Amino acid sequence: MDYSNKVKTFFGGKVVRKDLTAQVKGSAVVPTYVLEYLLGQYCASDDDATVAEGIERIRDILKSNFVHRSDAEYVKSLVRERGQHRIIDKISVLLNDKQNQYEADFANLMIRDVPIADRIVTQHRKLLSGAGVWCIIDLTYDHARDAKVRWGIETVKPIQVSGIDLEEYINARAYFSTEEWLDLLMHSVGYEPSHFSRRDKLIQLSRLIPFVENNYNFIELGPKGTGKSHVFSELSPHGVLVSGGDVSKATLFVNNSTKQLGLLGFWDVVALDEFEQEKNSRTTDADLVKILQNYMANQSFNRGNETIMATASMAFVGNTKHTVPYMLKNSHLFESIPQTYLKGAFLDRMHLYIPGWEVRILKENVFSRGHGFIVDYLAEILRELRRFDYSELLTPYADLDATLTQRDKLAIRKTFSGLAKLLYPHRQFTPEEAEELIEFAVEGRRRVKEQLYRIDETFAQQPAQFRYIFKPTGQEKDVETLEKLNLNGSTPEGGAGESGSESGAIAGAEPAKPTLFIGDREFKENQTGVSYRKLFGDYLRGATQITLIDPYIRSHHQFRQLMEFCVLLHELKPLEQEIELEVQTWIDTDKEKDPQKELEKTQAIFDQITESVAELGIRLTVQFDASIHDRFIYTSNGWKIRLGMGLDIYQKPDLYDVANVLPEKRKCRKKFEISYGRL
Known part of the structure; x- marks a missing residue:
């Protein structure tokens, strides 16, 4: 059975042709998971006529229901004329304690303080996160003269799959070769796998580790245009992407005025985008960095007298200013991040630094034209897998060097666990495949640690040896970063x-x-x-x-x-x-x-x-x-x-x-x- 038929046989109704996403998107500024939710509803067929009809239906929905900011006044007029109209918009909810009611703000329609029923908020708590959730909303308008509020919300449906069967997903994995599974995941995140080497695929898919691993700290710095923030903004309703220059203690942790929890209390992944100095014109709050540093180490933060435990992973993505050889010779690989974050204790919390400079700039031909998971389905699967720990699978294969700190070993184990969940959710792999994951994990942590030796001399006093004994062969392996190999x-x-x-040499002899x-x-x-x-x-x-x-x-x-x-x-x-x-x-x-x-x-x-x-x-x-x-x-x-x-x-x-x-x-x-x- 070829790849395409195998995918449709084992995951029928859960996959979609990725080129259809580009066809229906047009100018709609809407996340991929919203579009693929609609594609799953209307284009889940191999019949060309049905697919064509479904695409037209989705285009009509986007035209009639999706709210463009430029058309906000027209849509409001439409709701007023009809009394009720269904829209697709991103909404966020706050509690108005003076009025003792919840109120919603609409991102694109640009209306605020719309009352929303307690039952809706109770059912969909993430509406309270402050970052907003894409929803299908039945919006009403009250013409009564004595109406205190004109706008009303009848129903809210967050755009997400209705349910998943994790066991079915895990069992189906056994019918795919590792190369086929890698290709399926690459198609799922939107890329044509034939344009990527095996290592390139691992780098791309490692961006998903924060979605599948609790309390995982990830950083990627590299050139512009390589899709660093794509995964965090487009592929999951459980992750949120915010500008690194706009975060604050209230945004991330707790708003002391309202006692409202910040992003870390609601989301599986919080990604700081444009995480570089020139994007942060104002000085970063040193207390924010300290609190964030403690959270990344302890998975908790304080709200008054209460300690809040959270499982959100942190991702930091930003652009580099110089070439890798320049940085390795003149500074370090963290040189572009805000100065306030350039502290050894903070950076030591990073579990993986992937080499963004190895990722090719995205061009039209690298985007997928094959079948991949509906991203919302994949997002729910990854969220379910967060409940499991695969790090024990490393033990039969590797004995990590004794000079590695506990934080080094934890980072390597968490990266191995995350990659194993992504590539081998059925927990079956060969020694060679285990070795590949081990080396990727060790290299990603070594990249962090070797830069710490340059930034903070206290770390250089006790250098670690990034090597391990590969138990199946008894061979000792030293893992070097690729950029250092290239430079040397x-x-x-x-x-x-x-x-x-x-x-030896003889006196008087020619050299x-x-x-x-x-x-x-x-x-x-x-x-x-x-x-x-x-x-x-x-x-x-x-x-x-x-x-x-x-x-x-x-x-x-x-x-x-x-x-x-x-x-x-x-x-x-x-x-x-x-x-x-x-x-x-x-x-x-x-x-x-x-x-x-x-x-x-x-x-x-x-x-x-x-x-x-x-x-x-x-x-x-x-x-x-x-x-x-x-x-x-x-x-x-x-x-x-x-x-x-x-x-x-x-x-x-x-x-x-x-x-x-x-x-x-x-x-x-x-x-x-x-x-x-x-x-």
């Missing part, structure tokens, strides 16, 4: 000697040439600075005969990579020297409709390359061998290099990306290893 470069490191036999590294090197997905020159240059220099074994040289980009390898050989050798290069490869003829034709086509391409590189002094010969599997480079100067993925190590860059002409800027497409050894 990827040239294999030399040692004191290849195997200890060439170390020995630097000894080349022997051993294994691991490279991460999305890592940059990994050019062929850095990987192989010093090992190929001086070789006159080279054998490249790679069974996968079949596609256009793989032929191009072979040509780049030949160009490197040309650049390494004296102009007058010639190099014999033998390439051993294969074509999987079993998968071809016409194997002979495909073989001839491939041979013709190799012939063209052979003729072209001959001008560079590279004598290329090609052998087709069905028995080869592993990838190697053998050189006449005595080196044997095992290639984890052959030459095909890079993601495909965008057409006008500098990575097309600058190999050091290309991203590795997967995690892989290269082993260097002597023949």
Whole structure:
């Protein structure tokens, strides 16, 4: 069963074609979960005619019932003429203690102090949060001369799914591969998964951890236009996005004048947007930071003599001002946040710092055109999963280093738990999949801690080792942040000697040439600075005969990579020297409709390359061998290099990306290893 049919079979009525959301949205400034609620009502069909009819119906609803601010006076006139009219607007409710009644404010209709029945407020407490809730409202108008209030509220229906079956969701997960499930979640948040690497997908989906994990503290800083705030504003009615410059103690915690609870008392996630210095022209209240710091550590705050416990997660999203290399050399990765928050004790509460600079700027082609969960359904599922703790699933796989503080370990466990709930809600995964989540969690916490060493010298006095024992193999693993790997470069490191036999110096002898590294090197997905020159240059220099074994040289980009390898050989050798290069490869003829034709086509391409590189002094010969599997480079100067993925190590860059002409800027497409050894 293919992906699309599998999704519709197991989640019929709970998924929607994501491109339909863009079709119906038009100019309506309304969250995605509102639109998809309507799509779920009117377009839950595979029949094109039914879908087209449903889209027109939704457009009519948005035209007739959704309130645009520019049309507010017209809508008010309509309600007055009809006496009653159904609208879609965001409302918030306050208690008027002088009148002893609840009153609603309408965000787009711009009418205030409309009486609302106690029964409605009791049923929908989040109306009192102050941030507003999108609802379908039957609004009335009273023409009576003696009416004290003209406007009235007949009914209120918050826009949300009626119910979910968590067990059904968890059981269905077992029928999907991990890659299929990742794609389903990517479609659900609105992105086309084919445009994202595995690590890119994890970064995008990690934005959902605050929705699935109680009291989770998350930060993302990166360039503009990468969708940092999208998840927090569009994908769940249980999260609220507020400007970082507008928050106050009353907004977040308690209004001492009215005793009204703030946002943390009502919402699952409170996200501070535009969390950077230039957006905060006024000085941030130091007491606010202190109270927030205590809440992030203790999950509670005080209201008078009463201590309020809350489960709301905190998310901080903002823009960076400089490139990552600039920040790592001249300041730190928190440099753009407001100065008042640049305190070690506050930042140490962050469980995860995701590298927003790795997220590509959103373009039209990255938005989903496939089936994904109706976001309101997904939001309710994530909310249900908040009741569970998956952190114990880490224990059979990892023994975290003893130098890590309890706060470090808690952060790693909470991130692992959140990712496991998202990707493996059925609690089943392979050791390799567990390792992937562990490394992502450890790296995200290390990014926080290493910047603290720069900001607060008290943290630098007891540095932690971000490593762990991977129990299934007993191997000790050190987890480095990708940006540090990129900054330090990827040239294999030399040692004191290849195997200890060439170390030492003789008095009067000529200085020995630097000894080349022997051993294994691991490279991460999305890592940059990994050019062929850095990987192989010093090992190929001086070789006159080279054998490249790679069974996968079949596609256009793989032929191009072979040509780049030949160009490197040309650049390494004296102009007058010639190099014999033998390439051993294969074509999987079993998968071809016409194997002979495909073989001839491939041979013709190799012939063209052979003729072209001959001008560079590279004598290329090609052998087709069905028995080869592993990838190697053998050189006449005595080196044997095992290639984890052959030459095909890079993601495909965008057409006008500098990575097309600058190999050091290309991203590795997967995690892989290269082993260097002597023949």
